[in-house]
Amino acid sequence: MTAPAVHAAGVGKVFPSTGGEVTALTGVDLDVAAGEFVSLIGPSGCGKSTLLRLIADLDTPSAGDLAIFGKAARQARIDQDYGIAFQQAGLLPWRTVAANIALPLELHRWSRARRDARVAELAELVGLSEFVGRYPDQLSGGMQQRVAIARSLAASPQLLLMDEPFGALDEMTRERLQTELARIAAETGAAVVFVTHSIPEAVFLSRPGRPRDEALRESPEYFTRVTAVREALHGAPLQRANER
Amino acid sequence: MTATRLPSWLRVAAPVAVGLLGLGAWFAYVASGSAPRMLPDPAAILGEGVQRFPLIVEAAAITGTNALVGLVAGTVLAVALAALAATWRPVDGMTAPLVAALAVVPIVAITPILNTMFGASSQFGRAAVAAIAAFVPVFVNTLRGLRQTRPVQRDLFRATAASGAQTFRLLTLPNALPYLLTGVRVAASLAVISALVAEYFGGPSDGIGTAIATYAKSGRAALAWAFVGGGIVIGLVFFLVTSLLERAVARRLGAGRPPA
Numbered sequence: 001m002t003a004p005a006v007h008a009a010g011v012g013k014v015f016p017s018t019g020g021e022v023t024a025l026t027g028v029d030l031d032v033a034a035g036e037f038v039s040l041i042g043p044s045g046c047g048k049s050t051l052l053r054l055i056a057d058l059d060t061p062s063a064g065d066l067a068i069f070g071k072a073a074r075q076a077r078i079d080q081d082y083g084i085a086f087q088q089a090g091l092l093p094w095r096t097v098a099a100n101i102a103l104p105l106e107l108h109r110w111s112r113a114r115r116d117a118r119v120a121e122l123a124e125l126v127g128l129s130e131f132v133g134r135y136p137d138q139l140s141g142g143m144q145q146r147v148a149i150a151r152s153l154a155a156s157p158q159l160l161l162m163d164e165p166f167g168a169l170d171e172m173t174r175e176r177l178q179t180e181l182a183r184i185a186a187e188t189g190a191a192v193v194f195v196t197h198s199i200p201e202a203v204f205l206s207r208p209g210r211p212r213d214e215a216l217r218e219s220p221e222y223f224t225r226v227t228a229v230r231e232a233l234h235g236a237p238l239q240r241a242n243e244r
Numbered sequence: 245m246t247a248t249r250l251p252s253w254l255r256v257a258a259p260v261a262v263g264l265l266g267l268g269a270w271f272a273y274v275a276s277g278s279a280p281r282m283l284p285d286p287a288a289i290l291g292e293g294v295q296r297f298p299l300i301v302e303a304a305a306i307t308g309t310n311a312l313v314g315l316v317a318g319t320v321l322a323v324a325l326a327a328l329a330a331t332w333r334p335v336d337g338m339t340a341p342l343v344a345a346l347a348v349v350p351i352v353a354i355t356p357i358l359n360t361m362f363g364a365s366s367q368f369g370r371a372a373v374a375a376i377a378a379f380v381p382v383f384v385n386t387l388r389g390l391r392q393t394r395p396v397q398r399d400l401f402r403a404t405a406a407s408g409a410q411t412f413r414l415l416t417l418p419n420a421l422p423y424l425l426t427g428v429r430v431a432a433s434l435a436v437i438s439a440l441v442a443e444y445f446g447g448p449s450d451g452i453g454t455a456i457a458t459y460a461k462s463g464r465a466a467l468a469w470a471f472v473g474g475g476i477v478i479g480l481v482f483f484l485v486t487s488l489l490e491r492a493v494a495r496r497l498g499a500g501r502p503p504a
Contacts (some may be wrong), residue, residue: 075380
């Protein structure tokens with residue numbers, strides 16, 4: 001029996017601030033099974049990004065237990081059990097696309113030959129093979145975000161953490177990247193924790209068991225589920241979109 | 245009406261024309277006989293410059309070396325201290341007032357003390373003055389550069405389990421490099437001026453500054469001016485080299501890169 005990708009029990013986070021303490025999260029229970037795609041959805045400021053940052057060990061919880069593949073979050077970070085992508089691509093402008101994708105591999109001292117082979121694979125996966133020699137400022141926002149996704153996949157993690165990665169993109173690019181992400185997640189078998197404030201995005205991505213393609217976007221079932229999630233969200237700050 | 249770019253021949257010709265006009269006015273002024281005795285005409289200065297060329301080169305080498313040693317030492321010290329200040333808040337708190345104090349000290353004022361302290365045969369006092377002058381702009385700019393790292397980049401490196409040394413080498417330093425080099429460019433001119441002016445206040449009897457002072461006092465105006473020309477050349481070389489370095493790095497780091 002493998003440990004769940006993410007196991008959170010009673011997780012809370014309180015930020016100290018000058019005007020007293022700010023409570024960002026209380027009593028979060030969450031289980032993400034290996035290979036599962038889970039969206040965290042809710043309005044701005046509801047704590048979904050905070051939860052993702054706790055899972056990534058970018059912040060530490062003030063209460064509760066958090067385990068990533070059965071390990072402490074800190075250990076999981078050090079072992080590189082997850083890959084992460086943010087709303088901003090966060091590319092290093094002085095590095096080419098290839099060198100940006102290779103960054104995590106370089107940090108973990110992969111040999112040059114292995115790195116190059118892996119980068120070629122990843123560039124192919126995100127459809128950027130022709131652009132590996134370019135610099136980030138020569139790419140569109142959507143392409144930069146693809147580089148960031150390729151980078152998050154570099155070390156083949158079994159967990160992907162994504163903090164509104166498509167939040168700053170236009171609707172068309174966004175839909176295309178959603179489809180690609182769904183395909184990539186299925187191909188790699190990685191679990192995904194996906195933060196978004198877009199209900200349609202969450203519904204499209206977190207659809208267990210079925211292929212997610214463009215046809216889905218126009219099916220009546222899709223609209224029903226969007227409505228269901230919208231209704232469920234009223235009064236509930238943080239919900240798993242694929243919970244029945 | 246749109247602003248049109250000057251044609252390229254005019255962009256070269258215009259400053260040359262202004263320079264020639266200035267030279268002409270200078271010649272006319274000296275020829276009229278109303279110029280002070282210490283202002284010879286350009287031809288006389290050039291003549292002395294050609295005649296004493298090896299002497300001027302020798303003096304320029306000494307002053308230039310002092311400026312270079314000072315610039316390098318000041319830069320190394322400034323970068324090291326800026327790195328410490330950027331890493332540890334307390335160091336920042338300790339160095340900030342010190343640097344502010346250093347910035348307002350008229351460095352030339354302590355030159356006679358340094359020259360006497362290190363003896364009349366040592367170039368050390370002069371190089372030290374250049375180093376102190378170079379330190380401040382490099383420190384201030386580098387410290388600002390080291391703080392340019394964006395939160396998303398820091399998060400990324402932390403999430404990727406990068407070590408402190410890796411984060412510094414692959415993220416913080418490249419972000420700071422353009423700022424550092426701007427500091428070095430500003431410091432280069434200061435180092436040359438300081439090294440040269442330091443020679444007016446004692447120390448060994450060599451270098452461009454010493455020569456200018458000596459020949460000016462003994463009334464050999466053209467020769468003094470020829471040495472001034474040598475000082476200008478040192479300043480130009482320092483400025484050009486550091487500017488090119490700054491530009492090369494800016495290009496390599498992605499700012500203003502031409503489309504591939």
